[in-house]
Amino acid sequence: PELRVLGVFAPQRLPELPDVPTLGEQGYYDKWYGSARALVVPKGTPQEIVDFYVDAFRKTMEDPDCKAAHKKAGLALDFKDNRQLAALIAEQEIFCRDVVTQLYAK
Structure with a gap:
C-alpha cells in the first residue's frame, strides 16, 4: 500500500514534501513548537x-x-x-x- 501524507506539524511546508499542507493551513493547529535544545546559564551570569x-x-x-x-x-x-x-x-x-x-x- 502507498503511504499518503495528509499534513505536517510545521510552521511552513517542508521542502521534502512541498505539496503537503501544514496542519495550520488546514485549520487544525497553527503552532508548532517541535523539540528544542538550548544552552542555559545561571541567573546573574554577566x-x-x-x-x-x-x-x-x-x-x-x-x-x-x-x-x-x-x-x-x-x-x-x-x-x-x-x-x-x-x-x-x-x-x-x-x-x-x-x-x-x-x-x-x-
Missing part, C-alpha cells in the same frame, strides 16, 4: 558571557557545514537568541497550561 555564547551559537548554526549536517540528518535549524528563547518558553508555558486545563475541565 551579560558579556551570555553575549559570547549567543554569538558563538549563532555563528555555528549559520556555518554551511553545520547546516549541511543538519539537513542530511533531517533536522531543522531555528536559532533563537536569549530573548527570543525566553519569549518562546513563556508562550509554550501558556499553551501547555491551556491544553491541560481544557483536558481536565471535562
Whole structure:
C-alpha cells in the first residue's frame, strides 16, 4: 500500500514534501513548537558571557557545514537568541497550561 501524507506539524511546508499542507493551513493547529535544545546559564551570569555564547551559537548554526549536517540528518535549524528563547518558553508555558486545563475541565 502507498503511504499518503495528509499534513505536517510545521510552521511552513517542508521542502521534502512541498505539496503537503501544514496542519495550520488546514485549520487544525497553527503552532508548532517541535523539540528544542538550548544552552542555559545561571541567573546573574554577566551579560558579556551570555553575549559570547549567543554569538558563538549563532555563528555555528549559520556555518554551511553545520547546516549541511543538519539537513542530511533531517533536522531543522531555528536559532533563537536569549530573548527570543525566553519569549518562546513563556508562550509554550501558556499553551501547555491551556491544553491541560481544557483536558481536565471535562
